[in-house]
Amino acid sequence: MNGWQDWLLTALQTLNDILTAGIAITAFSLFLYALSFNLRNRVARSFAVILLCVVAIFTSEALQNDSLSKQGIELLLRAQWIGVIFLPPAYLHLSDALLATAGHPSRGRRRVVLRLTYALALGFIILLAAGMLVGSLASSELPAPHLSRTVWTQAFTAFYFTIIAWAGYNFIRAYSLMLTGLGKRRMIYLIAGATAPALGSYPYLLLGSNFAAQHVLLFWSVAFINNLLVAALLIVMAYAVAFFGVTWPDRVVKSRLFKWLLRGPITASLALTAMTLVRRTGQFLGGEPYSGFVPLAVVVTVLLFEHAVTLFSPLWERLLFYGRDRQEIQLLQNIEERLLTRGDLHQFLETALAAVRDHLQSPCAFVAALDGNELTLSLTAGNQFLLEEENLDEALQIVHSNGMGRRAEYIWGNFWILPLRKRKEIGDRDEIPPLLGLLGVARRPERIQLDKDQRDALWLLAERIALALEDRLLQQRVFLSLESLKPQIEFLQQIRAAGRYDTRAALLREPLPDESEFADWVKDALTHYWGGPKLTNSPLMKLHVVKTLVEDHDGNAQNALRALLRRAVDQVKPEGDRRFTSEWILYNILEMKFIEGRKVREVAGRLAMSEADLYRKQRVAVEAVARAILDMEYAKGVG
Numbered sequence: 001m002n003g004w005q006d007w008l009l010t011a012l013q014t015l016n017d018i019l020t021a022g023i024a025i026t027a028f029s030l031f032l033y034a035l036s037f038n039l040r041n042r043v044a045r046s047f048a049v050i051l052l053c054v055v056a057i058f059t060s061e062a063l064q065n066d067s068l069s070k071q072g073i074e075l076l077l078r079a080q081w082i083g084v085i086f087l088p089p090a091y092l093h094l095s096d097a098l099l100a101t102a103g104h105p106s107r108g109r110r111r112v113v114l115r116l117t118y119a120l121a122l123g124f125i126i127l128l129a130a131g132m133l134v135g136s137l138a139s140s141e142l143p144a145p146h147l148s149r150t151v152w153t154q155a156f157t158a159f160y161f162t163i164i165a166w167a168g169y170n171f172i173r174a175y176s177l178m179l180t181g182l183g184k185r186r187m188i189y190l191i192a193g194a195t196a197p198a199l200g201s202y203p204y205l206l207l208g209s210n211f212a213a214q215h216v217l218l219f220w221s222v223a224f225i226n227n228l229l230v231a232a233l234l235i236v237m238a239y240a241v242a243f244f245g246v247t248w249p250d251r252v253v254k255s256r257l258f259k260w261l262l263r264g265p266i267t268a269s270l271a272l273t274a275m276t277l278v279r280r281t282g283q284f285l286g287g288e289p290y291s292g293f294v295p296l297a298v299v300v301t302v303l304l305f306e307h308a309v310t311l312f313s314p315l316w317e318r319l320l321f322y323g324r325d326r327q328e329i330q331l332l333q334n335i336e337e338r339l340l341t342r343g344d345l346h347q348f349l350e351t352a353l354a355a356v357r358d359h360l361q362s363p364c365a366f367v368a369a370l371d372g373n374e375l376t377l378s379l380t381a382g383n384q385f386l387l388e389e390e391n392l393d394e395a396l397q398i399v400h401s402n403g404m405g406r407r408a409e410y411i412w413g414n415f416w417i418l419p420l421r422k423r424k425e426i427g428d429r430d431e432i433p434p435l436l437g438l439l440g441v442a443r444r445p446e447r448i449q450l451d452k453d454q455r456d457a458l459w460l461l462a463e464r465i466a467l468a469l470e471d472r473l474l475q476q477r478v479f480l481s482l483e484s485l486k487p488q489i490e491f492l493q494q495i496r497a498a499g500r501y502d503t504r505a506a507l508l509r510e511p512l513p514d515e516s517e518f519a520d521w522v523k524d525a526l527t528h529y530w531g532g533p534k535l536t537n538s539p540l541m542k543l544h545v546v547k548t549l550v551e552d553h554d555g556n557a558q559n560a561l562r563a564l565l566r567r568a569v570d571q572v573k574p575e576g577d578r579r580f581t582s583e584w585i586l587y588n589i590l591e592m593k594f595i596e597g598r599k600v601r602e603v604a605g606r607l608a609m610s611e612a613d614l615y616r617k618q619r620v621a622v623e624a625v626a627r628a629i630l631d632m633e634y635a636k637g638v639g
Contacts, residue, residue, distance in 0.1 A: 008217065009216065009217055009220060012217075012220040012221060012223075012224050013220060014276065014277075014280055015224055016220060016223050016224050016227055017062070017276065018269070018272060018273050018276055019224070019227035019228060019231060020058050020061050020062045020227060021058075021062040021269070021272055022231055022265065022268075022269040022272065022273075023054065023058040023227060023230055023231050023234065024054075024055055024058040024059040024062050025264075025265045025268045025269055025272070026231060026234060026235065026261075026265035026269070027051045027052075027054040027055045027058065027234060028051070028055045028059075029260065029261070029264035029265040029268075030051055030234070030235075030238045030265075031048055031051040031052060031055065032264075033238070033242070033257065033260050034047060034048040034051065034241075035048070037242075037246060037256070038242070038244060038246050041244045041246075042097040042100065042101070043094065043097040043098060043101055043241060043244040044241055044244055045097075046090060046093040046094040046096075046097045047094055047237070047238075047241045049086070049090040049093060049094075050087065050090040050091065050094060050197065052083070052086075053083040053084070053086050053087040053090055053201070054083065054087075054197055054201065054230075054234065055083070056079065056080065056082050056083030057080050057083040057084060057087075057201050060076045060077065060079045060080035060083075061076075061080060063076055064076055064077075064145060070137055073137060073145045074136065074137040074147070077137070077145060077146065077147050078128060078134070078147070080203070081128050081133070081134065081147075081203075082125065082128070083201070084160070084201060084202065084203065085121050085124045085125055085128065085156070086121050087160075087197075087198065087201055088117065088121070088159065088160050088162075088163035088164055088167070089114070089117040089118045089120075089121045089163065091163065091164055091167035091194065091198055092113075092114055092117050092163050092166060092167045092170070093114055094167065094194070095166075095167040095168075095169075095170030095171050095174070096110050096111075096114055096170065098170065098171065098174040098187075098190070099170055099173060099174050099177070101174075101244065102174045102177040102178065102183075103177060104173070104174075104177055117163060120159060124152075124156055124159070127152050132150060132152050133150065133152045133153060133156060134147040134148065134149065134150060134152075134153055135147055135148030135149065135150050136148060144205060144219075146203060146205035147203075157202075160202060164198045164199075167194075167198075168191075168194075168198075171187070171190070171191045171194065172191070174187060175187040175188070175191065186240050186243060187240070189236050189237070189239060189240040190237060190240035190241065192233060192236060193233040193234065193235075193236035193237025193238070193239070193240060194233075194237050195233065196226075196229040196230045196232075196233035196234065197230055197233070197234055197237070200226045200227070200229060200230040201230070235261065238257070239254075239257060242256075242257050255317050258316075259309070259313065262305075262309045263306065263309060266305075267302055267305050267306060267309075270301050270302075270305055271298045271301045271302050273301075274297040274298055274300075274301040275294050275297060275298050277297075278293050278294050278297045279294060340468065340471055340472055340475060342472075345468055345469075345472050346379060348468050349367050349378065349379045349465065349468070350379065350381065352367075352461050352464060352465050352468075353365045353366070353367065353379065353381035353382075354381060355461055356381075356439070356441055356458060356461050357381060357382055357441075359454055359457045359458060359461075360441055360443075360450075360454055360458065362382070362441050362442045362443065363382050363383045363386065363442050364380070364381070364382035364383045364384070364386045364387065364441075364442035365380075365381050365382060365439070365440060365441045365442065366378075366379065366380040366381070366387060366439075366440045367379050367420075367437060367438070367439055367440075367465060367469075368392055368395075368437050368438045368440070369436065369437040369469055370396075370435055370436055370437045370438075374393075374599060374600070375392040375393065375395070375396050375437065375438065377392065378437070382442070383442070386414065386415075386442055387440075390412075390413060390415075392438075394412065395412045395415070395417050395438055395440065396438065398410050398412050398417060399417060399419050399435070399438065407459055409450070409455075409458075411443075411448070412440070414442055414443060414444075414445060415440045415441060415442055415443065416440070416441045416443050416450070416458075417438050417439070417440055418438065418439040418440075418441075418458065418459070418462045419435055419438060420435070420436045420437045420438060420439055420462060420465060420466035420469060421433045421434065421435055421436060421466060422434050422436060422466070422470050423466075423467070423470065436466055436469045436470055436473070437466075437469055439461075439462045439465055441458070515623070515626060515627070515630070518626050518629075518630060519619075519622050519623045519626040521538060521539050521540050521626075522540070522565070522568075522622055522625050522626040522629060523622045524538060525538045525540055525561060525565060526565060526590070526594040526622065526625070527594065529562060529565060529594050529595060529597075530597065531558070535558060535561060535562070536558060538561060540561055540564070540629070541557055541561060543564075543629070543633050544633060545564060545629070545632045545633050545635075546560050546561050546564055547560075549561075549563055549564055564629060564632070565625070565629075566595075567628075567632075568625045568626075568628040568629045568632070569587070569590045569591070569594075569595065569625055571624075571625075571628040572586050572587050572590060572621065572624045572625060572628065573587045574587065580606070580607065585607065585617055585621075586617065586620060586621040586624060587621075588607060589603065589607070589614065589617055589618050589621045590621050590622075590625065592606065592607075593618065600614060600615075
């Protein structure tokens with residue numbers, strides 16, 4: 001070879017080394033992706049087996065270098081064959097899973113053939129360990145190290161391509177079963193992506209080593225093109241499989257997979273490329289193959305690329321994945337970033353109460369939010385002992401009985417009380433907006449009135465606190481709406497995801513939620529037992545048992561749900577006459593708190609327990625009612 005051919009050969013070998021290691025890294029990263037997100041799906045599990053085979057093949061090839069002894073190279077080549085042997089059964093396994101997903105499950109014959117194929121693969125593994133499947137190291141020279149052939153090698157070659165061809169036939173059958181354009185397109189991606197790893201992983205030097213030795217430059221050119229196709233089509237195959245077994249929207253699947261590839265295999269491959277190029281450059285210039293520039297190049301490459309991914313990810317997500325839904329998704333993302341959570345509200349109230357105490361030099365201040373007809377203490381700043389003997393209901397009565405002025409403070413014991421109200425809406429004819437809660441500020445007994453500057457500052461802070469409470473209340477309503485929609489959204493996403501490949505998915509029955517979420521539904525309905533939006537709009541209205549009871553209540557769904565709740569509460573009731581003993585606690589809480597509508601303090605006093613203990617017992621009681629309703633629903637053969 002002349003000079004430029006030597007240079008070209010060295011470049012091709014370097015590029016192949018980088019690609020081989022990159023394929024191993026990519027396959028392992030995609031294997032971790034399958035483990036993390038959709039391993040429960042049979043298609044994803046069989047694809048994970050293929051990825052493990054690819055990892056074994058290309059990792060063994062990437063580890064081979066001139067520094068290894070002949071024994072080390074032979075050991076790596078034999079380890080490479082483990083992946084080669086199990087690759088055909090893995091492909092047949094994937095094709096069988098695709099047929100089942102497309103609505104054509106195995107009647108037993110495909111399952112038997114699949115098990116037989118894995119058994120034959122195990123037999124070839126035994127032959128490999130015995131040194132019968134392939135011989136010893138034939139050559140460690142150009143074009144590349146490889147093992148010698150035996151009689152069993154030809155038998156395995158026939159097995160390899162026969163099973164791969166059978167799997168390809170099953171892929172085509174699965175494609176023909178697709179009834180939607182999206183399903184057909186994804187199957188084309190899968191078939192095209194599956195071609196390269198299947199045909200590009202076989203060690204062809206067993207069959208054509210003499211020809212390759214005579215045409216070394218052609219061999220490495222073909223190897224480079226082969227590795228390039230394997231790397232690209234492996235990602236295409238992973239893209240197609242990523243949609244199986246998940247209920248996320250397509251944009252989420254694409255974005256998650258793209259981020260995974262960028263932060264995992266692409267980052268690692270770029271770092272490996274930088275390391276290899278720096279080492280080879282050092283050797284070319286006559287220096288050491290390893291120098292301080294190698295780790296520096298790796299670190300700089302990783303940091304710069306990760307920074308670029310973080311910096312530009314919002315841009316490429318909007319351009320590549322959001323499509324026509326861009327405005328809606330951006331709105332939701334902005335809400336997420338600016339959401340006023342409980343922690344944010346608590347932090348804001350702490351700041352506001354600190355400012356209130358500072359302006360009035362007060363030892364104590366508090367905010368109490370109105371929940372229905374009851375005041376609940378949201379936050380206290382300063383000396384909390386000043387509030388221990390006070391009853392917040394009395395403060396609420398003072399506000400109601402002394403007029404409903406928008407900016408009027410009242411005296412309640414040693415506190416000034418300021419009503420916190422909603423903002424007045426445009427076109428609202430009501431003179432006084434609804435009450436949100438109270439702001440209380442401790443005062444000295446001899447101080448009856450506030451200075452004008454102090455009063456203005458206090459009311460400014462009060463209005464800001466009211467604004468935060470109102471925003472939080474509006475967000476809670478949105479959350480309640482989203483929670484009521486969540487089961488339906490999840491169910492529709494399940495149908496949509498399964499319907500990509502099987503049109504029978506539209507006939508799936510809507511499942512019931514888990515017991516924890518179902519108990520929350522029951523608690524909300526019990527809270528408005530005698531009427532209210534939590535009863536009228538309750539997801540429990542969709543239960544089959546409720547629809548059955550509607551017929552017995554003249555078509556009134558609210559009365560039907562109320563009757564169901566009453567029946568479930570009665571199932572918690574012990575036998576005998578009602579008592580106030582320990583075995584009657586759950587029923588008494590349900591009866592007094594929800595059916596009779598008594599206040600928490602009154603119920604706790606009557607049952608001789610603390611309010612905290614009452615809330616714990618109430619949760620147990622509601623869960624008992626939820627289980628009773630679920631039993632009635634399952635008795636109807638639903639869920």
